Amino acid sequence: MKDPVLTEMPLYNTPPLDQRSRDLRRDCVAAMEGGGRGHLPSALSLLEILRVLYDDILRFKPDQPDWLERDRCILSKGHGCLGLYAVLADKGYFPKSDLLTYCKRDSILGGHPERDKVPGVEASTGALGHGLGIGVGMALAARLQKRDSRVFVVTGDGEINEGSVWESAMCAGKHGLDNLTVLIDYNKLQSYGPTTDVQDLEPLADKWEAFGFAVDSVDGHDVTDLQQSLTRLPYTAGKPSVVICHTVKGKGIAHIEHQAGWHHKSKISAEEISALYDAVYAGAEVA
């Protein structure tokens, strides 16, 4: 039985996922099938965040991953990498067929993303609480080098339990880094259980405001809502921005939504994979 607190998103009337969102989910499942494992629900909750960033917001050249003037996007919650891999492959950073090599011995695509292996990955993450510090450094470097590159850091909600995140938040606020944006994938379910039980984050917007950030909250699965918010960046000149993205862990595959037991799966069976594929497109004709 689902926790009613977790299933409710009373502030939002999330539209059904469209074909593009479903196709990206299919690619995540394909990678999971290839590797036989993965943090699938953690990837599904952030897919629309990454999709909108890469479709509408970021400046980048897939054929020149090191282009100096690019915007930087760091997936700080590295365990959500299935989503990042799906989006990067979709953008042409590497062939989609590479997704099928996920976690295999000689693959470039590991269970956490690595900078010097995967084109388009800005920082090797996996240990939580590292991405924002790196992002602060990149944002300062851009300012120093007089580049208008922007830096986006996608964190988990459980991830921001880490003290290092708040060290870096203080530092970003101090330097007034309005070229830096944090996007929190607030799916409200960390590994052990609900964030409200393990480590409650509320009042989350107040915390970030107190650290010097300009804050917005969005439905993290509503593409339009995300686009409208992210095109307004920076929300306040002279301040870093944070977007609290209300999301659903496992979003788009009904039988794994809100299920703590699905946080990380290994030894996944062919039947389970088949059920995941089916669920991705279930009800698609309605969308």
Place this chain on the structure above:
Amino acid sequence: MRRTALDMVYELAREDERVVFIGSDLGAGTMDVFRDEMPDRFFMEGINEANIIGMAAGMAMDGLIPFVNTIATFLTRRCYEQVAVDLCLHNLPVKLIANGGGMVYAPLGPTHIALEDMAIMRALPNMSVFAPSDKEEMRKLIPATMEVRGPSYIRLAKGGDEVISNDHHGFEIGRAIEYRDGGDVAFISTGIMTNRAMAASDELKTEGINASVLHIHTVKPLDENAIMKAARRASLIVVAEEHSRIGGLSSAVTDLLAGTFGAGGPQILSLAVPDVFTDKYGSQDDLLEIYGLQPSQLAQSVRDAVSSASPVSAVGG
């Protein structure tokens, strides 16, 4: 030594606009000249080592060369995962300048005493580890680190340490310096223990014991050729370091010699700090004396080893 190190960072920054300085709530007035002259490349951050390591990594990923300075224990223990993942995994040219290596902060107690710093830094792939002997060697080391591709850990001594380095012996990263020729006994030392090993060598010489002194300013990568050369000549290798006997220079030398000679190598005498937290205060010299690391104590340890060594027992390793 610290002032020399920071002066050299300032000089480098004047010549190379990639150089930035990051401190963590350092003492008032530190690097004022740098701040006044190059304020956009001077970052005095709060007491947040995990953040400043990440920040340095992000800067280095985009072409800057950060020098990060704070107290050794905070720069190693406090943010070890950031050092490992952000700096070493990405193999970035960030220089960590660690105040108070060893027992410099004796009066401040074990929270400030860095006796395992070299062990945990040298255990990380891509990390280079340096422990210069004096300020003149520091003057040569800091510019030389600009050529190091990956991260560097630079261990500072107290300051005012006897200057033993000189232009004659030169300086090159990764190349040990032999300050004393010798015979059956070879000191191998690092940091400020080299001046104590030299004094011990001088004392022993008056008694007819010729002990060479090989100074290891670069603990990683280790100058294996120089150590092997000393080991082939001597029957007693004496490693002297202001560090835990676990994981530092003693371990590095022992690993090398055991791996090369097996049971047939020279005897190795490790003069280091035992596996304890310090429980006394006083001065660095006081603590060095407690652990038998002052010159006359080094000399006595050698006498004891030489006199107790039979031709058979002297061979081992």
